[in-house]
Amino acid sequence: MTNEKKIRVILAEDHNIVRNGIRNLLNTDSGLTVVGEALNGLEALTLIRNGTSADIILADMNMPMMDGLQMTEEIRSLPDVPKVILLTMLDHEQYVIKAFRMGVKGYLLKNVTADELIFAIKFIHKDSRYICSELALRFLDRLVDLPVTEESTQWVTGLEFSKREMEILEHIAEGLTNQEIADKLFTSKRTVEGHRQSLIDKTGMRNTAALIRFAMRNRLIS
Numbered sequence: 001m002t003n004e005k006k007i008r009v010i011l012a013e014d015h016n017i018v019r020n021g022i023r024n025l026l027n028t029d030s031g032l033t034v035v036g037e038a039l040n041g042l043e044a045l046t047l048i049r050n051g052t053s054a055d056i057i058l059a060d061m062n063m064p065m066m067d068g069l070q071m072t073e074e075i076r077s078l079p080d081v082p083k084v085i086l087l088t089m090l091d092h093e094q095y096v097i098k099a100f101r102m103g104v105k106g107y108l109l110k111n112v113t114a115d116e117l118i119f120a121i122k123f124i125h126k127d128s129r130y131i132c133s134e135l136a137l138r139f140l141d142r143l144v145d146l147p148v149t150e151e152s153t154q155w156v157t158g159l160e161f162s163k164r165e166m167e168i169l170e171h172i173a174e175g176l177t178n179q180e181i182a183d184k185l186f187t188s189k190r191t192v193e194g195h196r197q198s199l200i201d202k203t204g205m206r207n208t209a210a211l212i213r214f215a216m217r218n219r220l221i222s
Contacts, residue, residue, distance in 0.1 A: 004031070006030075006031055006032060006033040007031060007032050007033070007055050007056060007121060007122065007125050008033055008035045008053060008054045008055045008056070009026060009032055009033065009034050009035065009054065009055070009056045009057070009058055009121065010034075010035060010036040010037070010038065010044055010047055010048075010052065010054045010056070010057045010058070010082065011023060011026075011034060011036070011037045011038065011058055011059075012037075012038040012039075012040065012041055012043070012044040012057060012058070012059035012060065012063065012068070012071065013037075013038075013039075013058075013059070013060045013063070013087075014039045014040055014060065014063045014064055015060075018060075018110075019037060022058065022087075022117075023037065025114050025117070025118075026117075026118070026121075028114075029118050031122065032118065032121065032122075035052055035053070035054055036052045036054065039063070039064070040063040040064050040065045040066050040067075040071075041059065041063055041065070041066030041067060041068060041070055041071025041074070042065045042066040042071075044057055044059065044071055045066070045071060045074055045075065048075070048078060048082065049078075053080075054082045055082055055083065055125055056082055056083050056084075056085060056121055056124065056125060057071070057075070057082045057083070057084050057085070058085050058087055058121070059071060059072075059084060059085070059086060059087065060086070060087060060088060061086050061087075061088035061089075061090050061095070061099075062088070062090075068084070068086050068088070068099075068104075069086075069098070069099060069102055069104075071084070072084045072099075072102050072103050072104055073102055073103075075103075076103055083105040083106070083124050083125065084103065084104050084105060084106075085104070085105060085106035085107075085108060085120065085121065085124060085130075086099055086104055086106065086107050086108065087108050087109075087110055087112075087117075088107075088108070088109065088110060089109065089110050091109055091134075091135060091138075093139070096131065096135060100129065105124045105128075105129050105130070106120050106121075106124045106129065106130040106131070107130075107131050107132065107135065108120055108130075108131075108132040109132050109134055109135065111134070112132050112133075112134070116132060116133060119177060120132070128207075129207065129209075131209070133175040136175055136209075137175060140173065140212065140216065143212075143213060143216045143217070144216060159202055159203065161199070161202070161220070164185075164195060165195055165198065165199055166220070167185060168181055168185070168192060168195045168196065168199070169199060169211075169215055169220060169221060170221050171184060171185075172196065172199075172208060172211070172212065173212050173215060173216075173221045178192045178193050178196065179192075196208070199211055
């Protein structure tokens with residue numbers, strides 16, 4: 001038995017079959033619990049306002065009456081704001097950028113695996129942001145094709161990286177989790193987390209996504 005609190009999730013999805021499938025999936029993980037269900041963003045807001053306590057709202061982008069983005073904007077004015085994760089079929093870059101600018105913490109395509117969905121919820125619950133691996137790799141491919149400017153090549157001047165940091169940086173760019181990297185390098189997850197933070201601190205980047213952009217622009221990874 002564990003005393004660790006479960007992550008409380010509200011599902012906002014207007015398709016019953018899809019919502020039921022997601023609920024059944026989340027209920028297979030002992031660290032998660034579905035505390036409410038809604039057919040649209042307005043119903044999800046009503047649940048919150050009526051006293052349903054939630055850590056995460058997992059919502060579709062397109063819903064009747066109030067969509068996922070409108071819901072996110074309304075939620076920002078509430079106390080104890082749950083984190084919003086959008087689960088959608090919309091994969092265009094403009095939707096992703098708009099969502100994060102409006103305060104969304106996670107953006108997942110509906111074809112994500114069960115493991116990635118559960119990982120994303122737990123990762124975001126720790127006050128992080130997450131974009132699904134398919135979109136992350138697609139955006140990385142675009143960055144590879146960007147011209148390397150004089151400004152970007154100067155960023156790396158004076159920085160030194162250990163062999164282990166470079167190994168971890170390569171695996172981060174591949175989209176591996178801390179635990180997966182630890183397993184590959186036969187080390188602990190905590191050690192990998194330390195190296196990841198060290199890379200972010202050295203480069204002055206704000207998060208992992210910015211770190212990968214930095215590495216790509218400076219040809220630290222291929």
